[in-house]
Amino acid sequence: MSSNSAVYADLPLFPLHCVLFPDGLLPLKIFEARYLDMARTCLRENAPFGVCLIKSGTEVANRDEPCVPATVGCLATIEQCDVDDYGMLRVRARGSRRFRLLSHRVEPNGLLVGMAEPLPDDAPLAGTDTLAKFGACAEVLERIIETIRERGTDGLPFAEPFRFDDPSWVSNRLSEVLQISLRVRQRLMAMTDAGERVDCVHHYMQQHRLL
Numbered sequence: 001m002s003s004n005s006a007v008y009a010d011l012p013l014f015p016l017h018c019v020l021f022p023d024g025l026l027p028l029k030i031f032e033a034r035y036l037d038m039a040r041t042c043l044r045e046n047a048p049f050g051v052c053l054i055k056s057g058t059e060v061a062n063r064d065e066p067c068v069p070a071t072v073g074c075l076a077t078i079e080q081c082d083v084d085d086y087g088m089l090r091v092r093a094r095g096s097r098r099f100r101l102l103s104h105r106v107e108p109n110g111l112l113v114g115m116a117e118p119l120p121d122d123a124p125l126a127g128t129d130t131l132a133k134f135g136a137c138a139e140v141l142e143r144i145i146e147t148i149r150e151r152g153t154d155g156l157p158f159a160e161p162f163r164f165d166d167p168s169w170v171s172n173r174l175s176e177v178l179q180i181s182l183r184v185r186q187r188l189m190a191m192t193d194a195g196e197r198v199d200c201v202h203h204y205m206q207q208h209r210l211l
Contacts, residue, residue: 020074029090098190120192141170
């Protein structure tokens with residue numbers, strides 16, 4: 001990958017039927033040779049890979065149906081890595097910066113590699129109405145986290161520290177846990193305006209009486 005912050009060249013891509021957000025956690029079970037090699041390279045070089053929602057195709061290599069990734073994805077960095085008794089690689093990755101895919105190609109081993117440009121950080125909130133909606137969203141997220149803890153389930157789906165004063169962090173976490181379609185989740189992730197994402201998740205929660 002290029003050291004030039006204006007472009008990511010030769011970015012290894014991992015297309016999935018899920019949407020990764022900045023600061024989101026991504027558990028993976030890796031068994032295909034192309035992704036095992038990718039993970040080893042990323043660990044060795046302390047480099048990220050790109051996660052994109054699959055627009056068409058499958059996660060497992062299929063010559064008859066090549067995978068087509070969504071244009072906007074999120075960089076992921078491997079935080080934990082282990083090998084189970086069956087030789088499968090168990091990885092926990094964490095999302096960082098969003099990117100826009102400019103082009104991609106398929107390597108001989110089937111791995112997708114792309115050229116991408118980083119997307120800007122979210123624009124800050126503006127307007128008293130949006131600020132009030134953000135406050136309500138933060139309260140709902142706090143309740144969700146408290147409920148998960150009370151149930152005693154192993155591990156929260158969010159990485160600490162919790163940033164309830166950060167509109168991007170709060171709206172991203174709600175976008176991950178709300179019962180919405182992958183298409184809508186992808187649209188929320190691709191937004192570069194925190195206020196717009198806050199408005200969307202707030203509207204959804206109002207409709208479903210979560211506020």
